[in-house]
Amino acid sequence: MALLFLAPFLLLFVVFRIGPVLASLVLSFTNYDGLSRPVWVGAANYGNILFGSEAASRLFWVSVGNTLYYTVGELALEASIGLALALLVNARVLRIKALWRSFFYLPVITSAVAAAMIWLWIYNSQTGLLNLLLKGLGLPNQSFLGDPRLAMPSIIVMAVWGGVGWTMVIYLAGLQGIPAGLYDAARIDGASGWQQFWYITLPQLQPVTFFVVVMSCISNLQVFSQMFIMTNGGPLNTTISVTLEIWLNAFRFFRFGYASAMSFLLFVVIFAISLLNNRVLGGNREG
Amino acid sequence: MKAELHPAAGRILPKRNKNIIVLRSVCTFLLHILVATLSVVMVFPFLWMVSSSVKAQNELFLFPPRLIPSHWFFSNYARAWQAARFSQYFGNSAVVAVCGTLLTLLICAMAAYAFSKLYFKGREAIFWLVLGSQMIPGIVSLIPSFLVVKSIPFAGGNNWLGQGGRGWLNSYAGLIIPGAGGAFGVFLLRQFFSTVPDELLDAARIDGCGDVGIFARIVMPLARPALAALSIFTFQGYWNDFLWPLVITTDDRYRTIQLGLMVFRQRFTTDWGPLMAGVTIATAPMLLVFLLAQRYFVRGIALTGMREG
Numbered sequence: 001m002a003l004l005f006l007a008p009f010l011l012l013f014v015v016f017r018i019g020p021v022l023a024s025l026v027l028s029f030t031n032y033d034g035l036s037r038p039v040w041v042g043a044a045n046y047g048n049i050l051f052g053s054e055a056a057s058r059l060f061w062v063s064v065g066n067t068l069y070y071t072v073g074e075l076a077l078e079a080s081i082g083l084a085l086a087l088l089v090n091a092r093v094l095r096i097k098a099l100w101r102s103f104f105y106l107p108v109i110t111s112a113v114a115a116a117m118i119w120l121w122i123y124n125s126q127t128g129l130l131n132l133l134l135k136g137l138g139l140p141n142q143s144f145l146g147d148p149r150l151a152m153p154s155i156i157v158m159a160v161w162g163g164v165g166w167t168m169v170i171y172l173a174g175l176q177g178i179p180a181g182l183y184d185a186a187r188i189d190g191a192s193g194w195q196q197f198w199y200i201t202l203p204q205l206q207p208v209t210f211f212v213v214v215m216s217c218i219s220n221l222q223v224f225s226q227m228f229i230m231t232n233g234g235p236l237n238t239t240i241s242v243t244l245e246i247w248l249n250a251f252r253f254f255r256f257g258y259a260s261a262m263s264f265l266l267f268v269v270i271f272a273i274s275l276l277n278n279r280v281l282g283g284n285r286e287g
Numbered sequence: 288m289k290a291e292l293h294p295a296a297g298r299i300l301p302k303r304n305k306n307i308i309v310l311r312s313v314c315t316f317l318l319h320i321l322v323a324t325l326s327v328v329m330v331f332p333f334l335w336m337v338s339s340s341v342k343a344q345n346e347l348f349l350f351p352p353r354l355i356p357s358h359w360f361f362s363n364y365a366r367a368w369q370a371a372r373f374s375q376y377f378g379n380s381a382v383v384a385v386c387g388t389l390l391t392l393l394i395c396a397m398a399a400y401a402f403s404k405l406y407f408k409g410r411e412a413i414f415w416l417v418l419g420s421q422m423i424p425g426i427v428s429l430i431p432s433f434l435v436v437k438s439i440p441f442a443g444g445n446n447w448l449g450q451g452g453r454g455w456l457n458s459y460a461g462l463i464i465p466g467a468g469g470a471f472g473v474f475l476l477r478q479f480f481s482t483v484p485d486e487l488l489d490a491a492r493i494d495g496c497g498d499v500g501i502f503a504r505i506v507m508p509l510a511r512p513a514l515a516a517l518s519i520f521t522f523q524g525y526w527n528d529f530l531w532p533l534v535i536t537t538d539d540r541y542r543t544i545q546l547g548l549m550v551f552r553q554r555f556t557t558d559w560g561p562l563m564a565g566v567t568i569a570t571a572p573m574l575l576v577f578l579l580a581q582r583y584f585v586r587g588i589a590l591t592g593m594r595e596g
Contacts, residue, residue: 001498002407009398010413012468015435017420020428027430034434088322093315102581103326106333109573109584111527113545117552117566118336121559127348129335136351161329169588222426225529229549243426250430251534260430267427274422 021267028261033254045261056249060262062237063245069152070159070241071220077160079212082167083205087197089168090175101172105165112162112225119158120145120230145231148238155226155239167212174208175201207280214277218270242266336570340364340563347559360560367564370554372539376547377568379459383543384525387463391521392514395472400502402473403480404488414477417470425530433534436461457538466524466531472517479513480506516587519580526573544569 028045032038049060088094089101107115122129123144131141144154182200191199224243227233233240233248242262250259334354339347343360346353368374401407402414437454439445444452455461483506491501507514529545536542542550548569555562577584 002401002405002410005397005401005405005498005502006413008394009468009473012394012464013417013420013470016428016432016465016468017423017470018416020431020435021423023431023434024427034437085325088318088325091318093311094318094322098581100322100326102577103330105581105584106330106574106577109523109527109577110333110570111529111545111573113527113529113548114566114570115332117548117562118332120552121339121563122332122335124559129352132350132352161332165329166588218424222424229552246426246429247530247534250433256430256434263427263430267424270424271422278422 024260024264024267027257028264030257032256034256035254038257041257045258046265048258049261049265056258059237059240060242060245063240063242066152066238066240067221067223067242070156070223071217073153073156074159074163074220075213075216077156078163078167078216079209081160082164082212083171083209085164085168086171086175087201090172101168104168107162108165110162113229115158115162116226116229119154119161123154123230146235148236151231151235151239155230158230159220159223159226163216167216170212171205171208174205178204210280211277214273217273221266221270221273333570336563337567339559340567342560344558344560363560363564364568366561367551367568370551370561372542373547373551373565373568375540376542376544376550379462379541380526380544381572382459383462384522386459387467387525388518388521390463390467391469391472392518394468395517396476396507396510396514397502398468398473399476399480400498400506403477404483404485404501404506405498417473420470421474429530429534432465432531436465436535456535457541459541461535462532462541462543463525466528469521472521475517476510476513479510483509512583515580516583519576519583520587522576523573 027038029040029042030038031041031045048054049057051057085104089097089104094100110118125131125141125143125146128144130144134140134142142150144150178201182204183196186196186200222243223241224247227239227241227244228247231239233244243266246259246262246266249255249262338354338356340363341359341361342356342363343358346356346358346360402410402417437456438449439454440447440449442452442460443454443456443458445454446452455464487505488501491505496504527545528543532543532546536546539550548565551562551565555565
């Protein structure tokens, strides 16, 4: 009986979850174009990716650098702004909290593609909203997505807009879990608001912060749609991400083995971060 | 805001404390101004999207920009809807998101029922494996999943070995089925099913009700709040997904709305009015779901810590 209830799930689980991990490990040791038979090449793909001197390997390391830049930059902004928003919305005297919370959360439910389209228009180098603003202030026109120095920061700003509502909700749950008695005791001891934040709120939120950092790391390390739609990796490869590299190699150049090796490397990094998360939080998923 | 005062303090305490109360109301007022300003910043891109979608081409480039157009130009929506099979994309997304959500609910609920109410060998071990699989990032399964979907036996002209045809590429099945068995859904529902008392199920069993009857008539109706939360996240996942449909569809007849937006962008490169109308249409269903069910969203996120890519 139990098998009857489990069968559909287990089938999908094995075929599309567990199986692919092993399959991508096996594929990563082959050359495979999707048509002819895969050819076993040992660890050659890994060697070429990590230590190769050809352009492809250099591009991989560029994409690693870009992905790290994006991951850390987006994360730092999103976590700090998310915490600030949570503190504001949590303030006892604030009215219509649900409304403000909804406003901040709205971008989270928007698809990456729709968000990218909206921001393409806002960033537009001739008549985008931001350039109209700059014009109003008498400042020179900027090509936000065409300038190698500005492209990645522009994408990060958009991603922070899209994700900060999630961080806020997680921090709000964390704030509501801090025992009120701690603040009462601190007030009796004469602690100022700033001291209460520094010595009670922040330390009490430490597990939440850790959770936010890990979850954002995992999703940021796989960033794809924003770059694919807004810049396609350019200008001068400054926004090419690891996942975009994987997609290009697999579905443009049909180098499935090579792309699988890259995706397996990314998997190992993300899996290690997840394990660290479980170790520190002790399997507690409540954030 | 910082110091606690007794509610009656204002009436009986001397003047100096009255000043503190005035100061506190000023602080409260400033806090509301600050939060409102930040809200406007967060919502403004949406307002700008809607505003641009009803502007005529010449007004889009006007300086200084205006939020409320002088002339409402609704024909952008008609152009967006008719152009480049947009209605087809929208319909495909609706089919995929609705069917995908129903299928996910059924598959995850059945598995969750087995994991919480049925006893079999290795139950805990398998459940931990399922939980652990959440640490597998989607990207690692992308290429093998694509190859599997391409080689489904007997589908899309394939032989029994899964060769010769296109399998589930360019099909609703390929868009719906691979994502329908999420570990997250099983976890969420199992937590909920565990709270249904075993005595209730035993009573039903004594009355001659089998497992299928118990599942369909007792457990599922009781789990309505959890099912609601899961269906919202699942719907959002299917509606907003981009990478998977991008990989497995090349045929316009099966492309979803997110891909449609991309096709759109290539077509209306500088025609931002119809483009923003298209983005508004593509975003509207999620906004509607959010407005109707926002308490489930926020509670669900806080409960599970789910993070959308």
